Amino acid sequence: MSQYDVCVIGAGPGGYVAAIRSAQLGLKTAIIEREALGGVCLNVGCIPSKAMIAATHFLHKAQHDAETMGIKISDISVDMKKLKNWKQSVCDKMSGGVGQLLKGNKVDVIMGEAQFVSSTELSLKSSKGQQAVRAKNFIIATGSRPIEIPGFKPDEKEVLTSTGALDLEKIPKRVVTIGGGYIGLEISSYLRKLGSEVTVLEAGGALLSGAADPDCVKVVERRLKKNGVNVFTKAFAKSFKKTGSTLKVTAEVNGKMETFDADKILLTVGRKPNSDQMNLSKIGLNIDERGFVKVNAQMKTNVPHIYAIGDIAGQPMLAHKASHEGVLVAEVIAGHNRVYDAKTVPAVIFTDPEIASAGWTEEECKSHGHPDLKIGKFSFAANGRAVSLMETDGFVKIIADKKTNIVLGVHIVGPEASNLISEAVLAIEMGATLEDLALSIHPHPTLGEVMMETADAALGHAIHMINRPLSGSPRANA
Numbered sequence: 001m002s003q004y005d006v007c008v009i010g011a012g013p014g015g016y017v018a019a020i021r022s023a024q025l026g027l028k029t030a031i032i033e034r035e036a037l038g039g040v041c042l043n044v045g046c047i048p049s050k051a052m053i054a055a056t057h058f059l060h061k062a063q064h065d066a067e068t069m070g071i072k073i074s075d076i077s078v079d080m081k082k083l084k085n086w087k088q089s090v091c092d093k094m095s096g097g098v099g100q101l102l103k104g105n106k107v108d109v110i111m112g113e114a115q116f117v118s119s120t121e122l123s124l125k126s127s128k129g130q131q132a133v134r135a136k137n138f139i140i141a142t143g144s145r146p147i148e149i150p151g152f153k154p155d156e157k158e159v160l161t162s163t164g165a166l167d168l169e170k171i172p173k174r175v176v177t178i179g180g181g182y183i184g185l186e187i188s189s190y191l192r193k194l195g196s197e198v199t200v201l202e203a204g205g206a207l208l209s210g211a212a213d214p215d216c217v218k219v220v221e222r223r224l225k226k227n228g229v230n231v232f233t234k235a236f237a238k239s240f241k242k243t244g245s246t247l248k249v250t251a252e253v254n255g256k257m258e259t260f261d262a263d264k265i266l267l268t269v270g271r272k273p274n275s276d277q278m279n280l281s282k283i284g285l286n287i288d289e290r291g292f293v294k295v296n297a298q299m300k301t302n303v304p305h306i307y308a309i310g311d312i313a314g315q316p317m318l319a320h321k322a323s324h325e326g327v328l329v330a331e332v333i334a335g336h337n338r339v340y341d342a343k344t345v346p347a348v349i350f351t352d353p354e355i356a357s358a359g360w361t362e363e364e365c366k367s368h369g370h371p372d373l374k375i376g377k378f379s380f381a382a383n384g385r386a387v388s389l390m391e392t393d394g395f396v397k398i399i400a401d402k403k404t405n406i407v408l409g410v411h412i413v414g415p416e417a418s419n420l421i422s423e424a425v426l427a428i429e430m431g432a433t434l435e436d437l438a439l440s441i442h443p444h445p446t447l448g449e450v451m452m453e454t455a456d457a458a459l460g461h462a463i464h465m466i467n468r469p470l471s472g473s474p475r476a477n478a
Contacts, residue, residue: 002030002108002131002132002133002134003028003134003135004027004028004029004030004108004133004134004135004136005022005027005028005029005135005136005137005333006018006019006022006027006028006029006030006135006136006137006138006139006330006333007029007030007031007032007122007133007135007137007138007139008022008029008030008031008032008138008139008141009031009032009114009122009138009139009140009141009142009278010031010032010033010039010140010141010142010143010310011031011032011033011036011037011038011039011098011102011109011141012038012039012040012041012042012141012143012310012319012322013038013039013041013042013046013310013319013320013322013323013326014141014143014309014310014311014319014322014323014325014326015031015033015039015139015141015142015309015310015322015326016031016037016038016039016098016101016102016326017322017323017326017327018139018141018309018325018326018327018329018330019031019102019105019107019139019326019330020101020102020105020107021326021327021330021331022107022139022330022333022334023105023106023107024105024330025330025331025333025334026334027330027333027334029105029106029107029108030107030108030109030110030133030135031102031107031108031109031110032110032111032112032114032122032124032133033109033110033111034111034112034113034114036095037095037098037099037102037109038091038094038095038098039143040143040144041319042091042094042095042098043091043095044162044163044166044167045162045319046319047090047091047094048087048088048090048091048166049162049166049183049186049187049190049350050350051086051087051090051091052083052087052166052190053186053189053190053350055083055086055087055190056189056190056193056194057193057352059076059078059193059194060193060352061390062076063076065390068390069390078171078194078195080168080169080170080171081169084167084168084169087166110124110126110133111126111127112124112125112126112127112128112131113125113126114133114278115278115279116278116279116280116282116283117132117279118283119138119283119284119303119304119305119306120134120135120136120305121133121134122134122135122138136305137305137306137307137333138305138306138307139307139308139309139326139329139330139333140278140280140293140301140306140307140308140309140312140313141308141309141310141312141322141326142274142277142278142312143273143274143310143311143312144271144272144273144274144311144312144317145271145272145274146161146162146163146267146268146269146270146271146272147269147270147271147272148267149178149237149267149269151237151238151239151240152178152237152239152240152265152267154267158242158247158264158265159240159265159267160264160265160266160267161266161267161268162183162187162266162268165187165191165264165266166187168264171191171194171195171196172191172196172262172263172264173196173197173263174196174197174198174199174261174262174263174264175188175191175196175197175198175199175262175263175264175265175266176198176199176201176237176247176249176260176262176264176265176266177198177199177200177201177265177266177268178201178237178249178265178266178267178268178269179200179201179202179203179267179268179269179270180200180201180202180204180206180207180208180209180231180233181208181211181268181269181270182208182211182349182350182351183268184200184202184266184268185200185207185208185220185224185349185351186349186350186351187266187268188200188224188229188266189224189227189229189351189352191266192227192228192229193227193352197228197230198228198229198230199229199230199231199232199260199262200224200229200230200231200232201232201235201236201237201249201251201253201260202231202232202233202234202235203234203235203236203237203269204233204234205233205234206233207220207221207224207231207233208220208349208355211347211349212347212349212355212357212411212413213355213357213361213362213397213411213413214361215395215397215411215413216355216357216394216397216411216412216413217355219353219393219394219395219413219414220349220351220352220353220355220413222393223351223352223353223393224351224352227352232251232253234253234254235251235252235253235254236251236252236253237249237250237251238250238251238252238257240262240265245263246261246262246263247261247262247263247264247265248260248261248262249261249262249265271311271317272290272291273290273291273292273293273311273312274311274312275287275291275292275293275312276291280293283303283306284302284303285301285302285303285306285308286301286302292312292313292314292315293308293312293313293314295307295308295309295313295314297339297340297341298328298329298332298338298339298340299313299325299328299329299332299340300332307329307332307333309322309325309326309328309329310322310325310326313325316345316347318345318347320345320346321345324340324342324345325340328340342429343359343428343429344358344359344425344428344429346358346421346422346424346425348417348418348421350418353391353393353394353413353414353415353417354412354413354414354415354416354417354418355411355412355413355417356411356412356413356417356418356420356421357409357410357411357412357421358409358410358421358424358425358428359399359407359408359409359410359424359428360399360408360409361399361409361411362375362399362409364409365399365401365408365409370401370402370408372401372402372403373399373400373401373402373408374399374400374401374402374405374434374458374459375397375398375399375400375458376397376398376400376434376454376455376456376457376458376459376462377395377396377397377398377454377457378395378396378450378453378454378456378457378462378464378465379392379394379395379465380392380393380394380395380396380414380415380447380450381393382453382464382465383445383447383449383450383453383464384444384445385445385446385447385449386414386415386447386450388445389415391414391415392414393413393414394412394413394414394415394417395412395413395414395450395454396410396411396412396414396420396450396451396453396454397409397410397411397412397454398410398424398434398437398451398454398455398457398458399411400433400434400458404433405433405434405435405459406431406432406433407424407427407428407432407433407434407436407437407455408428409428410424410427410428410451412424414447414450415447416447420447420448420450420451423437423448423451424451434455434458434459435455435459436455437451437452437454437455438452438455438456438459440452453465
């Protein structure tokens with residue numbers, strides 16, 4: 001029987017980080033993974049989807065922008081097999097890198113499926129047979145899986161989850177996407193650029209509901225329609241049947257039954273935690289009504305020496321939040337006095353254009369006791385770098401408390417939003433004011449200048465736009 005100080009279950013972006021940090025702190029550490037190092041994120045989620053998005057972005061630019069720049073490209077085509085192989089090479093490189101890091105930090109990697117026998121022992125089933133693993137501390141990092149709905153059981157052949165959609169052998173002619181959240185829109189966007197006819201059915205009244213600032217969502221909606229994606233809201237998918245080679249999807253749209261033809265159905269209605277596995281209820285773990293394992297600010301469960309991180313431990317279900325928790329929990333086990341105290345967890349949606357946010361929306365600011373706000377907004381259309389990239393759709397919005405000018409939220413839709421948002425995260429974590437951003441010299445010509453100009457706009461004196469008079473300002477009273 002193997003004995004460890006720390007045993008991590010699940011080698012995704014939370015688990016492998018927790019294992020590495022535990023080993024760095026001198027703890028004898030093992031990590032158990034049943035599928036592939038890197039988990040969903042590196043193998044069938046974040047990394048492969050962004051690889052496909054990057055590839056189709058190149059394709060779209062070549063098809064639509066190159067000639068405007070005076071660059072003539074003829075006979076553009078997509079070798080789907082080669083694209084798929086390249087995407088897989090990216091995943092393999094990242095997963096292999098995780099393996100090297102674990103080995104370099106002397107973490108024992110055990111491939112197999114674990115079940116709790118007691119709060120101090122696991123039964124592990126692997127290719128080598130059955131074995132037992134004991135540890136002083138366990139970290140559960142087993143993640144989540146796609147939610148299913150009645151009538152659309154995924155088989156990854158006709159009804160796809162994100163996993164199947166990222167492993168297509170050929171470009172489907174017609175795709176019906178059920179769910180207008182970030183996963184559905186990211187995949188729908190790149191499939192459309194590959195040439196698929198895409199229809200999105202969203203049960204709610206708007207796309208990305210609750211996932212992003214509504215003003216940012218409007219920009220993405222316009223681009224989707226411009227690119228030829230058909231979007232239906234208040235659309236409830238009911239069933240489908242196969243007629244010949246066609247999948248006929250029946251949905252109730254605004255109270256009326258409609259039928260949509262497809263070659264593939266993409267089911268992206270959310271994800272649920274894997275808390276119904278590993279005998280977690282048998283060892284007495286408290287699990288809430290949504291299936292999340294209950295933890296405190298140190299990621300401790302109600303069972304001594306068992307911790308939970310990442311998707312299984314609650315919203316937001318994001319890889320970077322899981323990694324942050326992985327470092328935290330390793331340090332807690334090692335005796336450090338740490339608690340989860342992040343002011344904000346940034347969110348990025350890799351649609352076209354990208355959306356990124358940190359902090360609160362306007363409504364959230366008011367609900368958290370900030371009724372009076374200063375809001376600045378600056379368009380990428382007035383930024384030289386964005387113009388040279390031919391990517392001018394979108395803006396940066398900064399929300400601050402009116403009395404203190406402390407930044408409460410930043411929302412970006414536009415080119416490189418995913419990279420620009422990190423400045424906002426740092427600003428919010430440090431309690432920065434509008435003046436801190438506005439008076440920090442930003443390099444020119446860059447997209448980052450828009451952050452500075454937006455802060456100036458909130459203060460009423462942006463240079464590269466006509467400012468609206470602010471209530472109580474000298475300009476307004478002149």
